[in-house]
Amino acid sequence: MKFRFKNAMYLLLFLSVIFKVNAQDKTVSGVVSDDVGPLPGVNVIIKNTSRGTETDGDGRYSIKTKPGEVLVFSFVGMQTEERKVGVSNKIDVTLKSDQILEEIVVIGYGSAKKVGSVVGAISSVSSEVIQDKPSANVMDGLQGRVPGLQVLTSSGEPSATPTFRLHGTGSLSGGSTPLVVLDGVPVNSSTLTSLNSNDFESVTVLKDASATSIYGSRAANGVIYITSKKGRINTDPKVTIRTQYSISNLANTDFFENVLNSRQLADFQVETGFRTRANADQLLLDNPNDTKWYQVYYKENVGLTQNDISISGGGEKTTYYISASQTNQEGIAYQSDFERYTFRTNLDSKVKDWLRVGVNLSLGYDERELNPSGSNSTNRGLAWLAQPWFSPVDENGVRFDRIPGWGRFHPAYREEKFQNDAERIQLNPSGYVQVEPFKNLKIKTQAGLDFFDFTQNNVRLPSFIGSLGNGSISRRTDRSTTLTVTNTAEYKFKINDSNSFTALVGHEILDNNFRSFGASSNGLTDDRLIELDLGPDNRDVFEDNSSFVFESYFGRLEYDYNNKYFFDFSVRQDGSSRFGANNRSATFWSVGGLWKIKKENFLDNVNWLNDLSLRGSYGTSGNAGNTDVDLANIGQSIAINFQSIATAGANQYNGGTGFQIGNPGNPNLTWEEQSKLSVGFSAELFNRVRLGVDYYNRKTSAMLLDVPIGLTTGVEDIRSNVGELTNQGVDVNLSFDLLSGEDFYFSPYININYNQERVTELFDGNDFWIIPNTGVAWAVGQPVTYFYPIHAGVNPQTGLSEWYLPNADPSQVVNPNTDRNNVTSNFNTAALQQSTGIKRNAPINGGFGFSSAYKGFSLQADFAFSSGKYLINNDRFFSENPNVFAGFNQSTRVLDYWKQPGDVTTFPRFDGPNFTQFDSTLIEDASFIRLKNIILAYNVPSDIVKRVGLENVRLFTVGRNLLTFTDYLGVDPEVDSNIALGSNPNTKQVSFGLEVKF
Structure with missing residues (x-):
């Protein structure tokens, strides 16, 4: 017995030693890849623990573990894999693409x-x-x-x-x-x-x-x-440094290049009797210049720099992301610059198993200069009207402060003497506390602030030669604070393994306060003494303040049957201080469903179909008017908060304070109502083709419109809930993995939206309503439409322009084939305005492009397009009216004018009325295709990078707006307005950058 016991003790001791050896921590490493190559950023977690790491830029990982533990490898869009740790210290894994992207x-x-x-x-x-x-x-x-x-x-x-x-x-x-x-x-x-x-x-x-x-x-x-x-949890600190330098120029110069040169303008002026031949020849002899004025008023090859640094990582319970950036962008127009500094820190911590907290802080500070010389200003927006024989510099190349002949100040001089600058402080802190008192119940409180302080200064220095010794200054500060506090409770539960439910209830309150203060004065005499209190003349001061509050209760119920059928239902009640006491609250709701058809048994053997899902929803929502504080239209932003209330305004009269009617008020004012029906599907075929199609029908009713009333009431209009508008259309998204191999791929895409807009009801029984001085009208049964006199062409016999007389119903478009004789040569805007049938908003918008890579190189191109987009090109009223703006430069198009009977021309006779009126000829097709971005990048081979202790080095070059295809004759087709006049045109950039990770 003793012998056996002794042997047994030896055996137990031996097994104990073996167990301890096997149970000791060991380091396991390997490479995680997919079909293309190594995968960076793959999560490697020890199952049922919070310990883990992620793969580096070469797909490599290293983790301390024990035999018998299970490593879980997961990555977005890939199937999760598990590997049990055994004797080997090396585990390589190849992840397969998931059939359904699990992003x-x-x-x-x-x-x-x-x-x-x-x-x-x-x-x-x-x-x-x-x-x-x-x-x-x-x-x-x-x-x-x-x-x-x-x-x-x-x-x-x-x-x-x-x-x-x-x-x-x-x-x-x-x-x-x-x-x-x-x-x-x-x-x-x-x-x-x-x-x-x-x-x-x-x-x-x-x-x-x-x-x-x-x-x-x-x-x-x-x-x-x-x-x-x-x-990320259990991740060593990762530092990313990115620096980028760009060169900016005008995106498109066709409009500026299409004006007359010195010889053409002189000959045209001789031909039209503005000058004699001798006078024109002497003028060109004395002024042998051919200035392209857009090259004077817009700078070339201006710079943009951006520098970023970020640090991210995490321990077992806390994650962090910290970043800072600096951006300095010079505008191509003088007095146009932007410099920004940002700082962000995001912290999340699992304090206890049942308690999580997080804090996000975003701070931005920027200084900006805003070019003030658009619209009708010849100091930039209309500077191309300058005659090309004048010069901005003398014979020695020295700049003129005031340009002889042209009579305007050089834009560089104006920038020195006029200061139109602003600074903005932006603060966006938020934080949350989430408790889980028992499994699957999460109670969360989150508070966030959207705060900005915007100060704008306008200064004309006393040394400005146009107003010597009489400088001026104005300054205003706008401050907005929006506090949002949200409380939610979310509970997830299952009934057997097939029925999953998620229920959420919540309460939210949003409180906005806005205050604006400003002052101005004139009579400053010294450039060194520029303060408000030093201007003795025309002193003025103003102050505005406004506020609104939203309070909401909401809930959502989600149901999932066997990960195949999904349903959700949501409801929300909102109350707003903006609306009248009779209609302050409203309730909105939605219901939706998703069917993953591919998971049905009858599609199991359809191997070429990887995914097929059908979805649909119907619901309501509301609109309380724009809640953004629009500093460009601050009066409207303030007024909208009090339009349900009858108010009085203060004024100054005869040295005292008086009162006047402010807003008539409407106690029944309430939300705009909207309903939306959506049906769509998504599919993936052959593991290469992805298609998504969604149809929607969107109806807006009880719109917030200013309805005109009789002026005998003392006011022009009253904000009311009237009218209906519908938008219905379809979204299509199609992408391909066209080519893919071990070290290359090519994936093109296209997406497109078609939207049909229609006004279905107005107010007071009106079939149409023309918005004064815009060229735009609302007409029942039509989209928002341009209403303008319709040009019928130039009469070849008389040389006079002719316009179609409107139908009895001006909202009906004239037919040029049947109404050709129903014309007049007497122009009158009020009498001739009618529906042109041209939509204000483009019905087709979208984009296309591709992403590709070969070994360490990658190339991405993105095009954006808009079709059926129209603009009133108001610039042409100036550039195509030589008999109105006599002496100024003009477009080359004006050379095509009527001279004798039988001529078929673009423009009428020179000795008649305007070459160009405010009519349909100015409404241009501004459809465009623009190469929005093209990015070429190169990742330096990892074996080279590792030698210097880095994780990844990436070189890249970016092109923005490099190509524009359009028939639009104006400065820029992308302007989003009914009218374009003196626009500050879009720019194109070529950028070079370096990104380093370690």
Whole structure:
């Protein structure tokens, strides 16, 4: 027995030693790849723990583990793999593409979701698409990338905010800008210019009622949800440094190149009797110049620099992302510059198993100069009217401060003497606390602030030779604070393994306060003494303040049966201080469904079909008018908050304070109402082709319109809920993995939106309503349409222009074939204005392009297009009217004018009325295709990079707006307005950059 016991003890001791050896930590390493090559950023987690790491730029990983533990390898869009740790210290894994892209997106309140389980129609754009763009605003990089989202940049001003609309114009006057949400907190759309796009992880566009109705009264125009970057758990600090330098020029110079040169203008003036031949010859002899004035008023090869640094990582419970950036962009117009500094820190921590907290802080500061000389100003917007024989410099090349003959001041001199600068401080802090008192119940409180302080200064120095010793100064400060506090409770539960439910309830309050203060004075005498109190003349001061509050209660119920059938229902009640006491609250709701048809048994053996999903939704939302603070139209931004209330305004009369009627008030004023039906499907074929199609029908009623009333009441109009507008259309998104191999791929895409807009009801029984001085009208049964006198051409016998007389119903378009004789040569705007049948808003918008790579090189190109877009080209009223603007330069088109009977020409006789009137000839097709971005990048081989201790080195060059294809005769077809006059044109950039990670 002793012998056996002793042997047993030895055996146990031996097994104990073996167990301890085997149970010791060991380091396992390997490479994770896919069909193309190594995968960076793959999560490697020890199953049922929070310990893990991720692969580096070469797909390599290293992790401490124990035999018997299981490593879980996961990556977005790939199937998750598990490997059990054994004796070997090396585990290589090849991940396979998932049939359904399992990208995680945040679409509203509550937990993030996998794209494949989202009932609503959404489009998500990743950070790879957004980054590197030489533009201060992220929306510029989205142009042409999201079907149904129209993005237009109307100005080359570096600080310009693009306009963007989703599925057409949602309201005739209540605002059509989608709600912008940053990490769960609504923000002003102008805030985007103060943020660094390289800090964004993704931008998700929520399109249909199922996705947007949970936002209620602010989501009638869709939602742009921006998620900023976060750190990762158990990840060593990663540092990314990016630097970029760009050169900017005019995007398109065709309009400027199409004016007469010195010889052409002189000959034309002789031909039309403005000069004698001898006078013209002597003029050209004395002034042997042929100045291209756009090259004087717009700078060439101006610079843009951007520098970024970010640090991210995380421990077992806390993740962090910290970044800072500097951007300095010089505008091509004088007095046009933008310099911005940003700082961001995102912290998330799992304090306890049941408690999570997070804090996001975004701080932006920028200084901007805004060129003031657009519209009818010959100091830039109409400077091409200058005669080309004048020169901006003397014979020695020295600049004239005041240009002889032209009589205007050189733009560089004006920049020295006029200061039109502004500075903006943007602060967007937010934080949350989330508790999980028991499994699957999450209670969350989040608070966020959208704050800006904007100060603008306008100074004319006393040394300005146009007003010596009489300088002026004006200064205004605008401050807006929007606080949003949201409380939600979300509970997930299952009934057996097939039925999954998620229920969410919440409360939200939004409180906005705006204050504006300004003052001005004249009579400054010294450039060194520029202060408001030093101007003794014309002193003035003003102050405005405004506020509004929204309070909301909302809920959502989601159901998933066997990961095959998905349903959701949401409801929200909103109350707003903007509306009358009789209609302050409204309730909005939606219902939606998703059917993953590919998971049905009858499609199991259809191998060429990898995914097929059908979705549909119907719901309502509202519009309380634009809640953005628009500093360009600050009076409207303030007034909209009090239009339900009868108010009185103060004035100054005979040295005292008086009162006047302000707003008549409307206690019944309430929300615009919108309903939206959406049906769509998505499919993937042959693991290569992805197709998405969505149809929508969007109806807006009880619109917020200013209805005219009799002037005997003391006011012109009253804000009321009237009228109806519909938008229906289709989004199509098609992409291919056309070529793919071991070290290359080529993937083209195209997306397109067709939108049909129609006004279906107005007010007071009107069939149409012409908006004064815009050339635009609303007509029942038609889209928003241009109403203008319709030019019938130049009569070949008389040389006079002729215009069609309107039908008895001016909203009906004349037929040139039957009404050719129903014309007049007497121009009268009021008598001749009628429907041109030309739409104000383009019905077709979209984009196309491709991404590709070969070994370390990658190439991406993105085109944006707009078809059926029209503009009133008001510049041509000046450039094609030589008998009105005699002596000024003109377009070469004016050479085609009537001289004798029988001539078929563009313009009438010179000795008659205007060459050009405000008629349909100025309404131009501004459709365009623009190469929005092209990016060529090279990743330096990792074996070279590793030698110097770096993780990745990437060189890249970016082109923006390099090509523009259009028949539009004006400065820039992208202007988003009914009229273009003196626009600050878009720019094109060529950029070179370097990105280093370590």
